[in-house]
Amino acid sequence: MNDSGGMYAPAYGRRAVTAGILHFGVGNFHRSHQAAYLDRLLRKGEAVDWGIIGVGLFPQDARLGEILRAQDFSYTLVELGADGHQVATRISAIIDFLHAPSEPERVREYLADPRIRVVSLTITEGGYNTSDVTGEFDTANVDIVADVNAPYPRTVFGILAAGLYLRRARGIPPFAVVSCDNIPGNGGVTRRALVAFARLAYGVEFADWINRTVSFPDSMVDRITPATTDAERALVRDVFGIDDAWPVVCEPFTQWVIEDDFPLGRPAWEGVGGQLVDDVGPYELMKLRLLNGSHQAMAHVGLLRGHRYVHEAMADAEVVGLVRRYMADEALDSLPLVPGIDLGQYMSQLVERFANPHIRDTLDRLATDTSDRLPKFLVPVAAELSRAGKPAPAAAGVLAAWAVRAARELRAGNSLNDRQAERLGAALRTVDADPVSFLANREWFGDLIDDARFAADFQRAYRVYERS
Ligand SMILES: NC(=O)c1ccc[n+]([C@@H]2O[C@H](COP(=O)([O-])OP(=O)(O)OC[C@H]3O[C@@H](n4cnc5c(N)ncnc54)[C@H](O)[C@@H]3O)[C@@H](O)[C@H]2O)c1
């Protein structure tokens, strides 16, 4: 390793590592974060019985499985510092990959296997199928309805319930289920979703058993990880001499705050930077409202102003001004004290992290499935300020920028890059004549429409952005 970076070569054999964790949703983030923490433990000769078995649920996930298998389940993670520093690590913490649609029986057997003591998830915000307003699991969702009587369910909650049912029948105590998705109260959301599915498919007794015996620790996760493109593949080949079909790049910063509630044990994450705490809540609010909320701000306003990458948007005074106002005047006001954190420093560090030119994170990635994200990251800030009788013009501006962008896409005949495109289309039907009608969608915006000042700020911003 020299001043400009270097390479951590493989340091342990995958075959010496045995299964301990089943992980659903092996995307880029899982490979830059949870698998990297385990890699650090394995390099210290620890946690050898905590290897990760990845599970993919979608047809397209089969490709990652094929790629990992062809690379003996190793891949390259490259940290890109703002100063040009590049550090590559060959990671072999994932020891197998299951493609659930083609091998459902193996997935179920693993879930009933006593070696599996933790199940973890990165299935995106939308994967929890839960209303942001009521907190209710959507039992009418077509995939959930199909899973209720399916011999081999296809959704995460169907698969988990079936696995736990078999596990209980075999007399094996349940694993902990830890969500690593950006969702406020992700442990509780996961609990409610699984219990609701189990009640529907197996009845009250089994649902109550899950509620009583399965633990769902909360966790706050952080490491900016863009999607992998050919440019990252070329970097890994040209700089490190490795032909990796699916490397991952990320920023050097990493944080993982975890509620310490793992009845069957856990890897000693605290030995490699993990923070095990009793209450994740304040850390989670800080991260989701400041980092992810700001990401939404720069994405929608940045795209309207013609930017493609995060660091480009962060070089535009207009965008930075909005992000700073959103953070300092609004999000900060909605936060509790966060133990051990200086929030002023945290915000300055965020601005530096966002400006890292080497990460090349796209605004499009941040703006995908906005309807799943804004209600979790930024709407709660506006709602809290509104309840306190305070204004939130920056947050109103972000919602307006989203509406202007989406309405423009529709007018151009383009499809909306949103899981809830149909509902978004309906919400935009009268937005040009009456911008505030967009806020009438209480499933996303709660009661913000009833706050006359917020509605006026939204309308003003909408009219400004539509001229941009
Ligand atoms: N990328 C980041 O910077 C970052 C940082 C912190 C947290 N996260 C969390 O991780 C999640 C995934 O991010 P990523 O960058 O890995 O994305 P990605 O697109 O690389 O991977 C997403 C993974 O989720 C799976 N998935 C999507 N919807 C699902 C569903 N309904 N059920 C089951 N699996 C589903 C996909 O198959 C894929 O494996 C985010 O939504 C966020 O909650 C991401």
Ligand SMILES: O=P(O)(O)OC[C@@H](O)[C@@H](O)[C@H](O)[C@H](O)CO
């Ligand atoms: O991944 P999402 O959908 O939760 O949100 C998009 C980004 O804000 C997010 O991925 C951040 O990069 C990440 O949360 C940083 O830790």
